[in-house]
Amino acid sequence: MLSYLGLFTDDHGQVGDLPPARAEAIQSEALEHLARLHALVKQGRAYLKQRLDDPNLSLPTDSAIAAWLGHAWQLAELREAGLVETDVELVQLAFRAQDDPARQEFIDSGVWMSLGDGKIRVTQTIRPYKAARYIKSEDSFFQVACVKELCVYPGGVNPRIRWDGMTPRPLQPDDLATIRRHAREDFATLIKEVKASLKSPLADRTPIHALRYARLGKVGGQVVAEDAQGQRLILSDAGIDDEPPSCHLLPLLPPACLADQVMIARFRHDLDARALRIKPLSIVTPETILRLTF
Amino acid sequence: MSIAILNQVYDETKRLAVAGAMVAHGDFRLKKLIAPLELAGTQAPVLAKVADAARRVVEGEESQTAEALLDLAALVTAILFTQGTTGVEGQLEPIESIHLEQHRSIGIQASARTLKPLLDALTGTGSGRVAQIQEAHERGLFRDPRLITPALKALDDPYAEIAEIMEKKVLPLYGKAIVPLLRADYDPQGKTVNARRLRLIHRLDPETARPLVLDALEHGSKEVKLAALACLGDGPDDLARLVEQARARNQEVRAAAFAGLVKHPDPVVPGLIQTALQSKDYQTVADIIQESKREDLVVLLIRQIQTDLDGLAQLDDKKEINTRVERITHGLHALNDTGSTAAEQFLLNLFPKRDQWIKLKGTPYSGNDLRDAIIQAMATFSTATQTALAQAHAEFEADMLARCFKAGITSLSPARLFDLFSPYLTATTPEETKHPALKAKVNAKSNSAKAFVILETLGGHRSGSWWDRHDEESLDDQFDPRWLDLALTHQHLGAVVRVGKIGHPGLDAFLATTFQETISTAKDPNDLYLIVHALVTFRHPLATDAILATSEKMVTGKYQYYHIWWLPSLVAQLPKASLSRLEEMVPKLKGYTQQQWVEAIKELRARPWDPELDTPAQT
DSSP states (O other), X not given: OHHHHTOSBOTXXXXXXXXXXXXXXXXXXXXXXXXXXXXXXXXXXXXXXXHHHOTTOOOOSSSSHHHHTTOOOOHHHHHHTTOEEEEEXXXXXXXXXXXXXXXXXXXXXXXXXXXXXXXXXXXXEEEEGGGGGGSOOOOOOOSEEEEEEEEEOSOSSSOBEEESOEEEEOOOHHHHHHHHHHSBOOHHHHHHHHHHHHTSTTSOSSOEEEEEEEEEEEETTEEEEEXXXXXXXXXXXXXXXXXXXXGGGGGGSOGGGGEEEEXXXXXXXXXXXXXXXXXXXXXXXXXXXXXXXX | OOHHHHHHHHHHHHHHHHHOGGGTTTOHHHHHHHHHHHHHHTTSHHHHHHHHHHHHHHHSOGGGHHHHHHHHHHHHHHHHHHHOBOOOOSOOXXXXXXXXXXXXXXXXXXXXXXXXHHHHHHHOOOTTHHHHHHXXXXXXXXXXXXXXXXXXXXXXXXXXXXXXXXXXXXXXXXXXXXXXXXHHHOOTTSOHHHHHHHHHHHHHOHHHHHHHHHHHHHHOOHHHHHHHHHTOOSSHHHHHHHHHHTTOSSHHXXXXXXXXXXXXXXXXXXXXXHHHHTSTTHHHXXXXXXXXXXXXXXXXXXXXXXXXXXXXXXXXXXXXXXXXXXXXXXXXXXXXXXXXXXXXHHHHHHGGGGGGGTTOOOSSOOHHHHHHHHHHHHHHSOHHHHHHHHHTGGGSOHHHHHHHHHHHHHHSOHHHHHHHHTHHHHTSOHHHHHOTHHHHSOOTTSHHHHHHHHHHHHHGGGGTOTHHHHHHHHHHTTSOTHHHHHHHHTTOHHHHHHHOOTTOHHHHHHHXXXXXXXXXXXXXXXHHHHHHHHHHHTTOTTHHHHHHHHHHHHHHTTOOGGGSTHHHHHHTTSOGGGHHHHHHHGGGSOHHHHHHHHHHHHHHHHSOOOTTTSOGGGO
16 A cells, blocks of 8 residues: 555655655645545445446446446447547557556556547556566557547546557658647646646546647746746646656757647646646657657 | 635644544644634635534544544645646746757657666666666667666666766766756765766766866765866866875875876876886786876886896795786786887787796796786787787697687688688597587697687687677688688587578588587577577578577576577567567567567568568568
8 A cells, every 4th residue: 555655655665754844745645645535435435326226327427436436447338338439540648657566567558649639548558467478568659540449438637548459650740730739828727627627536636738838947946837928837746756757858858849849748736835737748849759758 | 715724724634634533523723723714714605615624523523523534634635726826936047958969869769668678777686787778778779868867877776887887888978968967966975976977077068077076176085086086187286186196095096196197298297107107006007007008108117017027037036926927917918908019019029038937936926927918918919919929829738729819810811810720620520629528628738629729719608698799790701711611520519600601501401400409408598599599690491490499498497588588689680481470479478578579579570671581472
């Protein structure tokens, strides 16, 4: 459990005496997890009661409560529930291969954007240790995946997606232009949306969005993304321990990357700083997608 | 909405959660907040809800306190999520872009499947990591900016060889761009990793390093101070500092100071070096001269060696003999790689006198060691010394013949090499050279022992390291084709591999037989290492069968990927026609080996069509 939550351990994963600030952060994180579990118990109990009352009740598609309670959606179920999109073209924006010793699983997750509607969704290949040799690990993907039938799991901002088969085609400059067009240019509206989604206790705590920044700069040592209206978001790696840090890579990028580009960013509300911050995952330029994490 | 009071409620809730729900009921600090919350609730109804939730904690049924506390926590957290600050006030300063000097290649991004094992190698502690990291460096993978952080961390790898690769090969790739990152972690009081950081900063950006270097000389730890000395430049101030440190009590500090001094063109330096050569710093200074390659200093070293040689033959005292011979052998070794014409002439003059001191007995250094050192120096110094050594082969017994032959490989024409050394093989039968007892019982003067040495020099060491082949590959063309016939006659696999040519019928038959014999008796993957490589390298028709048979054998044994790490790397060199058979193997493999295999198949699939290896029908 400690390992799962990453709680009560220092930067080197050791349990022991921690500096006050770190202890404070851990307590905030733990309380948030408890509140989340509490909400899950309440909502889960209500849902299960409904199911007891009506055994024929179909799985809810407007929330991820079934998955929270352990239901493993099959592709056939997703199709039956109408959670299917056809002829979708997807571009992978980020990829992460994780080892989760607490859950005894390898998790390969990809962040994808649909070129048609700009929605950002995620793939997850979960390989339990015991079955790892029988399940092929996923790799990062640098082309466009043309998917005939895309199944979308119930969920919030970045729901999980799956498909049976796809045809790859090379990524063209037009595709990059499309991704850039889908990026959110108005930070203020986006921030409102993110805050609104975060208040739901079972919402994804670190939603991913594409945002178009006018420039990246520094204010008092903090790296900041600013939109064309002057609205700002602070960049930070804090609290996202399962992804490698990426903010320090920004000064190493070509100067052209520091203005008028699109950032694929993970939002996170820092409960101690009481601030909403973003962590860059990739930069999309007219020429390429520069991945900053793996 | 009153954020301040909400924050207070959150802090109190957190405090109570840490303390435990059993102390939450009636908590006066939380209770004190209820009234202000209710007041604020008249303006913002959500705060009235918070007030209700807080009241249930402090005044509700005691048995329900835990649940009430969680309700309050969930509510306050949810509200705070909507109230987080986002921006920051102030002038937006530009980020100073210190983009990678090779920024054109920054867009090259490795796949996760390539990165993962490399990251494991950089952050793990197991064996086999050096080869993996080295290979990644050669493939240019470190130009992916995502590897900067792990590469910087690996500068502190407990295995010094990896830290060394990071310092000398990998991190310099990023140029000035990483200097701020190195500076951020630099601690002048720290240990070796900080010395590495300082040296790197100096190498990448001497201007930035200068104040750090001067500070480290004054306040640095021993390791950092040594690094700082090595970073001193050629200004007059630096010279004075180095001269001062050359008199330090600590031997390592003196060594670092001398290393700095030899970079100075100042006329004071040769005098200081000459004095040091006569002191207990002799060996250290000799090594520094070797590194510097300065002709004027090499001449000083030669003079010192000559001084030590003068009168050596007349010495009786074993201790004195030992001391002198040790100094001379070290000095001769230090001449190597200097490229000095004076040193070459000195060695050519010394070589004929090598037996002059043979009867001297010291403890432990004796006249024999001096002779060996002279031969060793001849064997490596230059083409002229190597030629002289090779041409003198008849004067040596088997133990020294290998050095003559190696020197000849490098320096003589293929025909001359064959003429000089092939008689050792033609005068010997295969039974004599194959006899295992030869390895244990060598009569150094017998021709069979000498023939065995020739074969072993050609390829006997190969069972240990395949990389040697790559190192020597450029030399292979220097072998007269007749060597292959001789190697096949003596059935020496290593020698055959060294001088082999693709498509030679005798070679193909020999490799096929050798593989069948080896696979049936191999107990360890390494037993198959050389023959499988040979089959693939010489594009033998059985190469794919050999790879698959070896894999099958290893799968049934309890071997880890590092026992057969070399196997997948050969897959990409097979004909494309092998693809389907290779793919059938994938499910039988495990873990990392399976991943490597899949990657190798991918590489083979992507490999351009090779008209000599792939028939049109196979593509």
